Amino acid sequence: MKIADVIVDVPTMQTDTPFSYLVPTDLQTVIKKGMRVVVPFGNGNRKIEGFVVDLNDNLTDGTDLKAIDSVMDFEPVLNQELIDLSNWLARTTYSFQISCLLTMLPNLLKAKYEKEVELVGQIEDPELTKIFTENNNKVLFDNEHFSNSQLSELLRLKKSAKVQFKYQVKNEARAKTELAIKNEISDFETVKKGLNKSAKAQFKLLNLLTKYPNEPLIQREIIKNQGISISAIKAFSEKKYISKQQIEKYRNPYKHQIKLDQPKVLTKEQSIAVQKINDDIKSKQSKTYLVEGVTGSGKTEVYLQTIQQALELNQTALMLVPEISLTPQIVNRVKSRFGSRVAILHSGLSNGEKYDEWRRIRDQEVDVVVGARSAIFAPLKNIGLIILDEEHDTSYKQDDNPRYHTRDVAIWRSNYYHCPVVLGSATPSLESRARAEKGVYELIRLTQRVNQQTLPQVQVVDMTQEIKNHGDLFSGTLIDSIKATIAANNQVVLLLNRRGFSSFMLCRDCGYVLMCPNCDISLTMHLDSHTMKCHYCGFEEAIPNQCPNCKSKNIRYFGTGTEKAEKELQQLIPESRIIRMDVDTTRKKGAHERILNAFGSHQADILLGTQIIAKGLDFPDVTLVGVLNADTGLELPDFRSSERTFDLLTQVSGRAGRADKTGKVIIQTFNPDHYAIQLAKKQDYEGFFRKEMKLRHLAGYSPYYYSVKLTISSLTEQQAAQESFRILEYLKGNLGEQTMILGPTPRPIARIKKRYYYQIIIKFKKDPRLAATLRKIQQLSQTEVRKGLRIAIDSEPVSFM
DNA sequence: AGCACGCCGACT
DNA sequence: GTCGGCGTGCTC
Numbered sequence: 001m002k003i004a005d006v007i008v009d010v011p012t013m014q015t016d017t018p019f020s021y022l023v024p025t026d027l028q029t030v031i032k033k034g035m036r037v038v039v040p041f042g043n044g045n046r047k048i049e050g051f052v053v054d055l056n057d058n059l060t061d062g063t064d065l066k067a068i069d070s071v072m073d074f075e076p077v078l079n080q081e082l083i084d085l086s087n088w089l090a091r092t093t094y095s096f097q098i099s100c101l102l103t104m105l106p107n108l109l110k111a112k113y114e115k116e117v118e119l120v121g122q123i124e125d126p127e128l129t130k131i132f133t134e135n136n137n138k139v140l141f142d143n144e145h146f147s148n149s150q151l152s153e154l155l156r157l158k159k160s161a162k163v164q165f166k167y168q169v170k171n172e173a174r175a176k177t178e179l180a181i182k183n184e185i186s187d188f189e190t191v192k193k194g195l196n197k198s199a200k201a202q203f204k205l206l207n208l209l210t211k212y213p214n215e216p217l218i219q220r221e222i223i224k225n226q227g228i229s230i231s232a233i234k235a236f237s238e239k240k241y242i243s244k245q246q247i248e249k250y251r252n253p254y255k256h257q258i259k260l261d262q263p264k265v266l267t268k269e270q271s272i273a274v275q276k277i278n279d280d281i282k283s284k285q286s287k288t289y290l291v292e293g294v295t296g297s298g299k300t301e302v303y304l305q306t307i308q309q310a311l312e313l314n315q316t317a318l319m320l321v322p323e324i325s326l327t328p329q330i331v332n333r334v335k336s337r338f339g340s341r342v343a344i345l346h347s348g349l350s351n352g353e354k355y356d357e358w359r360r361i362r363d364q365e366v367d368v369v370v371g372a373r374s375a376i377f378a379p380l381k382n383i384g385l386i387i388l389d390e391e392h393d394t395s396y397k398q399d400d401n402p403r404y405h406t407r408d409v410a411i412w413r414s415n416y417y418h419c420p421v422v423l424g425s426a427t428p429s430l431e432s433r434a435r436a437e438k439g440v441y442e443l444i445r446l447t448q449r450v451n452q453q454t455l456p457q458v459q460v461v462d463m464t465q466e467i468k469n470h471g472d473l474f475s476g477t478l479i480d481s482i483k484a485t486i487a488a489n490n491q492v493v494l495l496l497n498r499r500g501f502s503s504f505m506l507c508r509d510c511g512y513v514l515m516c517p518n519c520d521i522s523l524t525m526h527l528d529s530h531t532m533k534c535h536y537c538g539f540e541e542a543i544p545n546q547c548p549n550c551k552s553k554n555i556r557y558f559g560t561g562t563e564k565a566e567k568e569l570q571q572l573i574p575e576s577r578i579i580r581m582d583v584d585t586t587r588k589k590g591a592h593e594r595i596l597n598a599f600g601s602h603q604a605d606i607l608l609g610t611q612i613i614a615k616g617l618d619f620p621d622v623t624l625v626g627v628l629n630a631d632t633g634l635e636l637p638d639f640r641s642s643e644r645t646f647d648l649l650t651q652v653s654g655r656a657g658r659a660d661k662t663g664k665v666i667i668q669t670f671n672p673d674h675y676a677i678q679l680a681k682k683q684d685y686e687g688f689f690r691k692e693m694k695l696r697h698l699a700g701y702s703p704y705y706y707s708v709k710l711t712i713s714s715l716t717e718q719q720a721a722q723e724s725f726r727i728l729e730y731l732k733g734n735l736g737e738q739t740m741i742l743g744p745t746p747r748p749i750a751r752i753k754k755r756y757y758y759q760i761i762i763k764f765k766k767d768p769r770l771a772a773t774l775r776k777i778q779q780l781s782q783t784e785v786r787k788g789l790r791i792a793i794d795s796e797p798v799s800f801m
Numbered sequence: 802a803g804c805a806c807g808c809c810g811a812c813t
Numbered sequence: 814g815t816c817g818g819c820g821t822g823c824t825c
Contacts (some may be wrong), residue, residue, distance in 0.1 A: 008823080010802055019825040042824040043804050065825055152817090786820080804823090812816075 002028050003058045004068060006050035008041055010113065013778055016096045018053055020069040031055065031068070034076030034083065036109065037168045038069040039651070047167040049111035051101055053083050072171045074246070075362075077109055077288055077302050079780060082379065088412060094774055094793040095402035103402060104377040106767070108355040115141040117154055122160035141165065173355055179244040180216035183209040191241060201232035209242070216247050238618065241720065261336045263300050263308065270740040273302050273444045277420055278309040285417040288411060290436040291389075293446030295654025296453050299331065299424045302446075303387050304337050306422065307368060309614050312336070315384025315419070316367045320406055322393040323372035324611075328593060329618055330389075331370060336527045338368050345378065348590075351689055369689050373398060377408045383417040391423035391432060392647060394798045400534040403794045421597040422529070426685065428646045430696065433689050434703040456625070456656040457661035458681040473568055478626050478666050486605045487575055490661070496565050496607045497632040508554045509545035514544065520751040527563050537753040565628060566608055581609035600690065611648065613655075623663050625656040630669040630677055638799050639701045642676040646688050649680035693735065700740070700763060709797040710760040710773070712744070713790045717756040721746075723784050724758040727777055727791075728749040730740030731760070736767040748801055755790075761800060 005018035005583040021039055031037070031052065047069055078086075082104060086558050089104075090097040102110050119137040123129060128150060131139055139145050146154065157163045170672060185191050188210050192633070195202050208217065222228050236242045280287050293299045307317040321330060335342050343357050343366040360366050362379040368800065369378040373396055376386075387408055388396065396406040406424065414421045423432055436443035438561055446780075449455070459477070466475040485492050504522035505514040514523050516534035523532035523541070531540040546553050562582045569578060579599055585591045599607045600619055607613060607622075633645040635760060648665060652676045656663025668678055679688040697704050712727065724744035731741050740763040747757040764770065774793055781791055 002825095008824085010824080014822090015802085015824070017825095039825085041803090045804070046824090048802090197811065249821060783821085802824105806820105806822085808818105808820085810816105810818085813814095 001058050001060075001133070002031075003056055003065070004031065004052045005054035005056070006037060006039055006068075007053055007101060008046050008050040009098055009102075010040065010041065010153065011094075011096045011098050013782060016090070016098070017686060019050070020065055022065045024067045025092070025149050025282060027071055030071055032076050033080070034078035035110075036072035036171075038072060038111075039053055039067050040069060043163065045167060047169050048113070051078060051098075055713045061469060069566055073171075073173075077105055079363075079379065080382070081381075081413075082377070084416070085377075085409070089402055089404055089409070091771075092408070093402040093795060094778070100402050103374065103398070103570055106173075106355045106358045107351045108306070109331070110172070112170040112172060114168040114170060116166040116168065117141045118164045118166055119162070120164050120425075121157075121160070123157060123162050130151065138166070140220070172351075173406050175257060176339055178247060179219045180245055180247045181237070182216045182245060183213045183241075184243050185209060185213075185241050198348050199226050199232070199235075199504045202235060204228050205232050205236060206241075215247060218247070219244075260339055261333075262338075263305055264298075266301065266305070267298065267448060267449055267450055269696070270298050270302050270450075273446065274305045274309075276442070276444065277302075277306045277385070277422060279308065280420040281309050281313065281315070283419060284673075286411075286414045286418045288414070288421045288435075288441040289444055290428055290441045291422055291444045291446065292428050292433070292685065293424065293426060293437075294449060294455075294584045294685075295426045295651070297426075297446035297448035297451040298331060299389070301348045301445065301450075303389065303422065303424065306385055307334075307338070307387070310384030310419075313384060314511075315382050316369075316380040317387070318376070318378060318380060318410075318413075319368065319370045319387040319389065320376055320396070320410070321370065321372065321389045322395045323397070327596070330629070334368065334370050341630060342370065343368050343378070345369065345375040347372065357658075365445050373406050383413060384419050385422070386414055386419065387422045387424065391422050391425045392427055392429040392643075394644075397796075397798045399798075401792070403792075403797075403798060419663045427688075428685075430643060430692060431691065431703045434693065436635075454662055456665045458654055458665040458667065458683075460672050460677060460681055461666055461668045463668050463670045466668070473628060474572060475666075475668055478668060479572055479629075481624055481664065481666060482576070482606065482626070483573060485624040485664075486573070488623075489606075489621075490605045491599070491602070491619060491621045492624045492626065493613055493619075493622050493655055494569075494606060494626045494628060495548040495613060496608065496610060496628045497630075498563050498646075504557070505544065506556055507549060507552055508556055509552040510547060510550040511664050512549035512550065517750070518754045519749060521749050524561070525557055532640070535748070557793055562608060562610060569608065576606055577604040578606045578608055579604040579606060581612055585614065608758050613652075619655075622655060624660050625651060625652050625663065626664045627665075627669075630667050631671055634671060634674060634676065639696070639699065640799060642692060642695075645674075646676040646680050646692075649677065650683060650685065653680065653683065684728075705740075705763040705765060707764075707796060707800075708770070708801065709792075709794040710762070710774075710777075711747075711757055711790075711792040711794065712759065713755045713757045713792075715788050717750075718757040719784070719787065719789055720758045723781065723789055724760065727781070728760060730777060730780065731762065731773065734773040735762070736764065736770055739764040739767045739770070759800075 002023040004023050005085065006019050008015060033052055033055050035052050037050050037052055038047050041048045066189050086097055086100040086104060089100040116138050119132040131145065154163055160163065183794055192206060204226060208226060219233060237244060277289060291302065292774055299633060303319060331344055343361050345357055361369055364381065364688055369375055369380060388407055391407060398404055410421050414666065421762050432441060435441045459606045461475045461477050463472065463475065480490050493557060505525065514532060514535065516523055516539050518539055519534055519536045521534065523534060525533055530541055530543055533540045547555050562580055564578045566578055579595055598604060627649060630645065630649060633641050633648065653665045656665050667677060671677060675691050695703065710727065712720050713726045728741065728744055741760060743760040744758045746757055750756060778791065781789060
């Protein structure tokens with residue numbers, strides 16, 4: 001008996017284990033480990049998607065097992081590495097294996113389900129009879145086709161066997177297949193001699209086969225492009241020179257010959273880095289490097305030349321970048337170095353396009369993959385190098401299940417393939433930098449800027465003084481500098497740490513603040529859509545012209561956003577041309593690129609935006625960078641707020657000035673003496689690292705302690721609170737002695753999307769009981785989960801908020 | 802998740 | 814007495 005172990009698409013605690021199915025005889029030659037299958041599951045005749053994670057021969061019995069219904073793929077979608085990886089991922093992130101598998105794969109591979117009712121007996125209800133006759137007796141069992149009362153009526157009719165339910169698993173990824181031929185000749189010379197001299201087409205075909213002896217060739221393309229007729233192919237097929245097969249079809253990217261860029265000459269520091277990494281690629285060492293390089297030190301060139309090394313050894317390379325910096329600038333650099341064997345995975349692709357790119361990778365049509373977080377699961381084989389650029393970026397941590405960190409997955413894969421990992425950043429995360437200190441990672445520092453670029457001159461402006469003479473947004477110093485910069489025909493980038501026009505609406509008579517009905521947070525005014533929006537749940541309503549509480553017209557708007565800043569700036573410097581860039585202006589597809597292109601071609605003098613503008617932008621004429629409110633990040637109740645602020649300020653500062661023009665940075669702040677601001681001013685990462693490590697040590701935070709965040713949420717505050725305390729009690733008795741438990745506390749924003757949130761933080765250095773205890777909590781809370789409770793377990797959260 | 806089963810209140 | 818609410822167990 002052939003048995004398949006299947007992970008089924010039912011994300012629950014109780015089903016998070018492989019289920020064994022019989023492989024029917026007609027599928028025995030077709031089925032392979034890693035394929036998706038349709039299996040019956042549970043009572044009734046329900047059908048669902050599953051992944052074959054193991055195949056074995058069980059000679060004894062298996063008669064009590066159900067059989068696999070059908071196979072969903074021509075080729076496996078998982079190899080052994082990815083199966084192992086999903087197992088590890090599920091264990092370390094406390095999530096279900098099925099959730100892991102589905103996040104590792106393109107969205108299209110997640111099946112959609114349909115439930116149909118079929119009329120099989122006599123029914124009396126005239127309305128229902130009509131619906132059935134109009135639809136060939138088979139109708140989708142949903143609200144579009146039936147009213148609620150009809151749906152319950154149908155469930156009753158099922159009991160008396162008047163109707164039957166049928167379940168359909170919809171495979172969204174049904175790739176089109178095409179007929180292809182594959183060479184079967186081993187001795188080309190003999191075949192050549194045997195051909196009829198007049199069979200010109202057959203000679204052509206033979207030449208083609210000689211050239212591509214090992215890959216399937218699409219029949220349609222041969223006929224169209226090579227001038228070989230179907231009869232020649234037929235003849236070869238009859239002589240068994242070729243075999244025919246159906247292969248999956250995808251858009252073959254146009255393989256134009258582009259002139260490839262040559263590697264640049266390296267500085268001494270760069271070439272030492274490249275040398276070290278390349279040595280490890282050659283000797284297959286799974287070692288992790290931390291490349292700490294100041295902005296402008298040429299990290300990208302180090303990446304490119306090490307990728308080059310991997311390719312020369314016939315290995316592949318994976319390069320991860322934060323989504324936000326997946327800009328044409330970096331993509332073009334990789335593409336123009338390595339040509340068409342590069343795949344780019346970014347959020348702009350449709351599901352179908354992502355699936356196509358994914359298959360090109362799986363089918364080994366590409367050697368280099370560049371992409372954001374989820375690209376870490378790219379099905380490359382034989383990986384020779386993995387790079388994480390801007391490794392400190394928090395978007396590398398996924399914020400829903402499975403809550404993995406890209407860095408951890410990268411290191412896991414590097415162990416699997418025995419290849420080095422390169423973490424690069426100008427401002428490494430404290431965790432990585434500390435590991436480098438301990439020798440877990442090897443530190444490589446790039447301290448010199450290439451081309452002898454000078455560091456920008458940084459000025460910190462104390463807003464507590466400025467606010468007396470000017471508004472709280474633009475200091476006199478900044479306005480003067482902007483004017484001077486524009487006058488010199490250069491450009492300005494301004495960073496504001498908040499979006500929207502005003503933060504909130506306040507009634508001056510009754511003190512009423514307009515709040516979101518679903519979340520405990522005030523609504524934010526947006527002028528472009530003329531609405532008050534909630535930034536958490538997306539709720540919006542019209543801007544009120546009187547107080548909703550006391551009907552007073554005496555209402556005011558407080559706070560600052562990009563829209564307000566734009567308006568104010570336009571008044572202060574009327575002749576300036578301003579482009580605003582934030583989540584609101586970049587939502588539309590391609591808008592991001594359009595705005596940057598416009599700014600790059602001098603259609604504006606000032607680029608005003610949120611964090612979006614801090615990364616990866618490279619405009620030669622930007623000589624002034626202004627940070628309007630450096631403090632907003634510092635006020636957040638999170639132990640990483642200083643680190644975030646330091647990173648942000650360092651990153652934006654790097655945007656000012658290029659080789660021939662010295663840049664200037666102006667940082668406006670109410671806390672001019674804060675160490676994060678002072679050290680960012682000096683671009684002193686190492687200084688910041690030492691200072692911050694001391695503080696983390698004193699307060700017992702990462703990297704001195706590991707942490708797990710438990711978030712308990714419910715539609716009722718009572719349930720969330722009650723269950724939080726029950727969990728706390730359980731934790732107290734089931735964790736190590738040294739482990740600390742903080743909370744439960746309501747979240748800073750206690751209610752979001754109508755749910756109430758409580759959280760518990762667990763801090764520990766080493767706790768062998770932790771994993772089992774957390775698993776147990778998930779099991780113990782099953783009955784509460786049924787009643788709408790949710791428990792999120794986040795290992796090493798990026799924020800405690 | 803989604804289905805069946807089984808136990809309770811409130812109806813013809 | 815039975816219809817249908819929901820709490821509980823189980824799915825190869």
